[in-house]
Amino acid sequence: MTTPTPAALMAELHKAAAALTAGLDRIPAGGESAPSTLPGWSRGHLLAHIAGICNALARQVEYGHRGETVELYDGGVEGRNRAINLAAGHSLEQHREDVAAGVQRALAAFDALGEDEWQTRIAFRNGVIFDAALALWRELVIHTSDLDTGAGPETWNREFCSHLFDFLAARVPAETRLLLQPVALPPLALGAGGSTVVVSGMVTDIAAWLAGRQPSLDSLRATAAGDGTDLPDLLPWPSAMPEPK
Template sequence: MTEITPEALPAELHKAADTLTRLLSKMDESSVAEASELPGWTRGHVLAHLAGISNAMARQLEYARRGETVVLYDGGMDGRNKAIELAAGHSLARHTESVTTSVGDAVAAFDALASDDWQARIAYRDGTVFDGGLALWRELTIHASDLRLGFGPETWSRPFCEHLIGFLAARVPDSYKFVLQPTGLPQLSIGAGGTSIAITGMLTDIAAWLAGREPSLGSLRATAAADGVDLPELLPWPAGQSATR
């Protein structure tokens, strides 16, 4: 599995930001209030969240440059949720301006990093600036698919899927090992339990399933000891702010 590097990550962030810009241009006023892929959330909720997480991550970098840390969201998760609810009903023009500005500022902040800056500490997941960049990549890419505007998980790149699978290995229950068999690609294993389950299908479908999204290129197949079984239940998203909502 290829590991994304700090040197390669800014280009991936630009691609994700460009995708969002294209998707925003496909929307009209009525589509803001239409349902997204996330239960209980409209596209407006998703757009409000994208602006919020981008602003929050840019602030992580601002403090990291000073050798300080700050909580991801003012008011914690309650503050985050209230801000999303307040902004969800904004007009398309206001959402477009907010998302374009906040995402652009966040990506520019990562562009401006020197090589040594990537390992500076941030409060997000008690991690590094690099961890924050990876998180923004996940948020922008996954939530672009949640908008239901023709950019589903089937469009996710191989590097993104492989990163996401590694990150979401924490969702494998303790008793299981998943032997992932993506079509046409080498197999890989995640989890360290004693019961092996083989998951076969397209790489994008495997990544989507681990991320709690609907596979879109075909059905995944799970087998244990050569017998077909149901896809196993997954553990919650890794602790910290989640891209599931």
């Protein structure tokens, strides 16, 4: 697995933003109240989240540029959830405006960075600005699929799937070793447990499963010791925020 350069990552972010805009344009009038693919969330909830995370990541960069740090969301997890619930019932036009503004703010913040600023420390994941750019990539690509407007995980490119394999290795339980065998691509092992499960299929289906999404090409097969088995349960998505106490 290779990590993209900042320039390559920015190109991916702009492509992901364009795909999100196209997905938004496919939502029919009144469709903001229809369910997204995320349990318990309408498209309105999801769009409110997309706007919120774009603005949250943008301000990580803006503060970092000034040599300061700030928490991801005002009010932490509770503040995030409150903002989503308050904005979920907005009209489709308002959602489109809010998402467009958030995406453009985030892209502008990253586009303005100098070569020496990508490793600037930020509060997000106790990491650097480059980590925030990777997070924006994940948010834009995955949530475009979650909108359920015709562009599912089958549209994810190989570079994005490779990044997910790296980032989501943390979801593999300690006792498990996953041997991923994507069609026509080299195999890849995640985890170091003593129980090996082989997961084969299209690369986008494997990435979707690791991301907790429904594989769209129905190609996955899991085996253990040569026999068919169920796909293993995975640990939670690696959270960037501490849970409220």
